[in-house]
Amino acid sequence: MTEKELIDQTAGLVYNLALRLTGNRADAEDLAQDALLRGLRALPDFRGDSLPSTWIYRITVNAWKNRVRAEKRRAFWRTVTFGFSSGGEDDEPIEPPASDPPLDAELEKTESGAAVQKALLELDADDRAIVVLREIEEKSYEEIGEVLGLAQGTVKSRLFRARAKLKSLLQKAAA
Amino acid sequence: MMNDETRERLSAYLDGALPEDQRRELETRLASSEELRGELEELRAVSRAVRELPKAPPPPGFLARLEARRARGDAPRPDRAWVFLPPAARPFALALSCGIVALWIWQDTVVRIPIPVPAPPAAQLETAASAPISQLNVSAAAAGSLKSSADALDQKSALGLESVRGSGGSGLAAHAKAKGYAIGEESAGAALKPSGTAMTEEERSARNIEMFADLEKQKDKLAVSGGPDRAAQSAAMLRRAGLIPAEPTPEPVLSARAPRMMKKAEASALSDDGSLASASGASAAPPAASAAPAPSAAPESGRPAPDGALVFTEPRGFASAWVLLGFPNDPPVVNFARQRAVLIKPSATKIVSIKPGPDAIAVVYRSLGPDETADPANDRFAPIPQEPKAVVITDSTSR
Numbered sequence: 271m272t273e274k275e276l277i278d279q280t281a282g283l284v285y286n287l288a289l290r291l292t293g294n295r296a297d298a299e300d301l302a303q304d305a306l307l308r309g310l311r312a313l314p315d316f317r318g319d320s321l322p323s324t325w326i327y328r329i330t331v332n333a334w335k336n337r338v339r340a341e342k343r344r345a346f347w348r349t350v351t352f353g354f355s356s357g358g359e360d361d362e363p364i365e366p367p368a369s370d371p372p373l374d375a376e377l378e379k380t381e382s383g384a385a386v387q388k389a390l391l392e393l394d395a396d397d398r399a400i401v402v403l404r405e406i407e408e409k410s411y412e413e414i415g416e417v418l419g420l421a422q423g424t425v426k427s428r429l430f431r432a433r434a435k436l437k438s439l440l441q442k443a444a445a
Numbered sequence: 446m447m448n449d450e451t452r453e454r455l456s457a458y459l460d461g462a463l464p465e466d467q468r469r470e471l472e473t474r475l476a477s478s479e480e481l482r483g484e485l486e487e488l489r490a491v492s493r494a495v496r497e498l499p500k501a502p503p504p505p506g507f508l509a510r511l512e513a514r515r516a517r518g519d520a521p522r523p524d525r526a527w528v529f530l531p532p533a534a535r536p537f538a539l540a541l542s543c544g545i546v547a548l549w550i551w552q553d554t555v556v557r558i559p560i561p562v563p564a565p566p567a568a569q570l571e572t573a574a575s576a577p578i579s580q581l582n583v584s585a586a587a588a589g590s591l592k593s594s595a596d597a598l599d600q601k602s603a604l605g606l607e608s609v610r611g612s613g614g615s616g617l618a619a620h621a622k623a624k625g626y627a628i629g630e631e632s633a634g635a636a637l638k639p640s641g642t643a644m645t646e647e648e649r650s651a652r653n654i655e656m657f658a659d660l661e662k663q664k665d666k667l668a669v670s671g672g673p674d675r676a677a678q679s680a681a682m683l684r685r686a687g688l689i690p691a692e693p694t695p696e697p698v699l700s701a702r703a704p705r706m707m708k709k710a711e712a713s714a715l716s717d718d719g720s721l722a723s724a725s726g727a728s729a730a731p732p733a734a735s736a737a738p739a740p741s742a743a744p745e746s747g748r749p750a751p752d753g754a755l756v757f758t759e760p761r762g763f764a765s766a767w768v769l770l771g772f773p774n775d776p777p778v779v780n781f782a783r784q785r786a787v788l789i790k791p792s793a794t795k796i797v798s799i800k801p802g803p804d805a806i807a808v809v810y811r812s813l814g815p816d817e818t819a820d821p822a823n824d825r826f827a828p829i830p831q832e833p834k835a836v837v838i839t840d841s842t843s844r
Binding site for chain 2: 281282286289290295299302303306307310383386387390402404405410411422426427429430433434437440
């Protein structure tokens, strides 16, 4: 696979996945470009053991989970240091607080769509990733297992739990 | 009743991911259970709601911006921060690390000097600092002896006495030669022998003289001129000779980084270990026990011998010196609350007189003649009053 083929085949998929994971266009573009740059850099080592889309999805999800972890660390230290900050690059927020996510108004034109997107953003990283991969990207359990590095049985149980949480969140929003 | 396993199978059934046997079993249960069907519909509604979220194509210019980033050689964002600490805390962590390393290096390179406690008062340090070698006052409690040390120093010039450096070890060496004592390699070796048993009077005398002559050499070698340094070096020599107990730590080396501390350490060691009032000059007088005090302590004929005797104000140093100088049997009992003890250092000598004066107590001794028998316990030891007076030592041996 050439670099052009990789970009042509996966750029749209990666951007859409990033959009559902991050919940806004700006972070989605940054994450998608980051994932594609990683993919292009790692392309010489890609042996074709899995589909290119599965491989680039794995890169995207891992990059996003790393960002979430880094943001959690920063949020923790912002709390324990009482807001004292050096103002460095590391202090730039990657993801808004889950309690009040900024929804992309243009993206979610309907009220129900906004509620679903908000509920998605309230899931933790693993749950959100598995729901997005299954429901939006329509990946099989096997492919989800490859992307997230999980066994199929684990994918099945985690997907059930994520759906149950999402259902609870949507019911709460509807009430 | 529905459990989590059944719900999990419902989720997998929704995705078409159940094995055939489980799928058939679940469909049978679904046909008979309205609750199960309701649960399945709720899960399907959630799934549908997420699937209906619109898919958005990349925004215009997305690929161009990606290519631009590639062209600039932008690296992807690193997965992890370089440390767990937040940016604001990193400078403090770095400073703390540097401090710990600096402390470790400092502790590993600088000589540490133990400071004996309690530290002597400033007045005592000052007195010890200015005392001659033979006037080591090491009794912390003997304020009177401190004063007598100072008095003795004040009187040295008034009495026309020889300075310590001029009449110290070199004077002893000359005295030994005059008396025919051997000062050579043999006696030097004997100086390090354990005190005591099978030595002749001459050997003991030669050893003692050699020891104090060596002390003078050490002083000159170290170019010690200040009082505190001299006291410190004397203490070190006496400690090596066993006259005062050894320090628990190795003898410290003078450090340029803490010279004052070293002097204090040595001086306070003196105060704890030994004793001395003072000694210098020449005079003769009746014994201290005499009921008739002399009107003065005028010098008698003879030469000043400030290094010829040791004066003790406490029992420990007295007992150590008694053994080291080769005195027989146990040291006599001295009431140090009221008395001091004088020990004449050269062997084959005899105390001629002890004469209290208004300002000093004069102790005169002489060498024994060839036909006289040595009795060190009676001839070279004498108690003297515990008065705040200097002790003036004179050798009246005719030359």
